[in-house]
Amino acid sequence: MEKRRFKVGLFIPCYIDQFYPQVGIATFELLKKLGSDIGYPLNQTCCGQPLANSGSEHEALGVYAAFVKNFRSFDYVVSPSGSCVYHVKKHYDILVGSGLVPDEDVNKVRNNIFELCEFITKILGVDDTCAYFPHKVGIHQSCHGLRGLGLGRESELAGSGEGVGVVERLLSKVRGAEIIELSRKDECCGFGGTFSVFEPAISVSMGRSRVSDHIANGAEYITATDVSCLMHMEGIIRRESLDVKVVHIAEILNSSLNE
Amino acid sequence: MSKHSKEGKKFLSDKSKASWHDDTLWGVRKKRDRAVSMIDDWEVLRERASSVKERVLDNLEEYILQFENSARNNGVIVHRAKNGSELNSIILNLLKSRGFTRVVKSKSMLTEECSLNHFLEYNGIEVVDTDLGERIIQFRGESPSHIVLPAIHLKREEIGETFHNRIGTPAGCSDPIQLTAAARVHLRSKFLNAQAAITGVNFAVAESGTVVICTNEGNADMGLNASAKLHIHCMGMEKIVPTFGDLAIFTRLLARNATGQAITTYTSHYTLPDEDCEMHIVILDNGRSERLRNPIFRNSLKCIRCGACMNTCPVYRRSGGHSYRYLIPGPIGSIIAPFGNCQNVSKKSQNNQNERIYSDLPFASSLCGSCSSVCPVKIDIHNQLYQWRQILTRKKQVSPIKRVVMKFVGKILASHLLYSYAGKIARLAIRISPRVLIYNRLNAWGLERELPVPPKESFNEWFRRTQKS
Structure with a gap:
């Protein structure tokens, strides 16, 4: 594919960097093969959400500023995490006027950061990544992507709205993949950042209920735009030896580009 | 571990009851979804309701004055109460000066907020809650666990036992029809003997001075029309809607969003006093003015108490209303609780006390945002919880250890x-340590979950190794 003219900065969130590098690699390879000119700033760390969600956004200002410095030179910033992208878009407002970095840089990054699936469909204009994944897949709609970024239509809202979400759009084009229906199609998995450790019993109960919905409806894999939700559900699946696996959407979409 | 977290864990320990609670409330959410899907312009209605409330909050004092004038012209006596204790004494004086001791009361979160029942009972007045759910928890000496379904934490067997002890239904009887019939007979005698009737208010129409009361059981109307000569309607100052046209928006939203009904069985308008009866309206502030002045939380005054944020909240459904320890549980309650307009608070210092007591509630959420999306008046509930987290942390209302850790991180x-x-x-x-070192009670993640298997190489290291050109 012909190289696009714009420069894309790849943001690999901290927990993907440290614990799920394969998701970062899949994202990098996928974007490259779709013709993006990608840069990966080597000094990146985290978006700061773990601090802010715990009530300490004032301690996160330095993290925010570092993020903006790392990514301000790019036309777009793309990340395989709806939650981190939402955080930058929604909550970096406190960086504006702080004097730590120029406001125009903050706004540029906030306006041009995209979750991977949204970037592929809306900016690259691609629906079919020519992937092959012959499995029954359940989509876990991560809350921040769904309700925060509007990646799909929330079940709470009435009317037809925009119809099919970006994840379904991409996944429905994947050869061999069969999307299963869930009985609660977009209930939260209970990860919720530090909620998962401050309210562990409720968090796990929520996760267990999501996982069993996928299993009851025949999913072999649970996929999502966010590794955080998947990490939480995988933790339960492994502890309880349940018969379902998790896979990030980037891994599915990248699954056969080599073949 | 926070109080909510402990209470939630306790609630979950009765597995079958917890899963019944979750399923039942999810069932209400599904009924709500079906009901709103039948309205073509539902999202437009929400937008309009939100903007009407916005207009009311922008001009609240003027609308209250208009409402007061209209009501007075109708021959209604209007009182203003700054806080709960003022409301309580206004009502006690009305009763005492007439020598009344028997009161029936329909469902009202506002009187819960003021602990009116306890106050009147302490002063020798019999107060009977006539809403079935409220009566059940009144018998049991409990507080409501949900604002629309106050006894949703109870199963019918428990209610059967309570009724057996209190109104003599046969031991072991848990048939809902029989229990309801017994409650009906019991309440009928209370209605017929009541000297005064107290109600809550769902909406107050400024242009006409009308109070609107929505119930499914007709119990507010029974109370007002059976024998009581003194009628007292208690409302929060934010209940005003400007016109009947505006009211129509809210009556379309309320029941659909609350329980999935097109409209409550009774939607009664009370404007003029009945013959031989006195009609009073008490308008309560109790911290609402303070919330109105707060740019972050002002929006929460739009709430019409439909309870949908509770039904949809996966945390509420799994922890039960009592885990919040505040009269309004769930997402919207977690915004209001730290403000502390519940306990006859008038002094600033006591507000801080409520911030401390309820400092865990804004954290009792995964911030999934479902509450904001079901809210019929579009309150940005989950954002307000996020903001509370920042404020409570800055005010040092969270543990010092957590604050030090966050600074370090x-x-x-x-x-x-x-x-x-x-x-x-x-x-x-994680890779080299023995399992017992990693999985112990200090690791909240690992209590019921595995940690991810750590790779040898991070993405960053992979990138530096392979893409270094």
């Missing part, structure tokens, strides 16, 4: 060097 995450070093050590530690 903030320093690490701001520097790539420290971050990658810390990450490397963490991964190595």
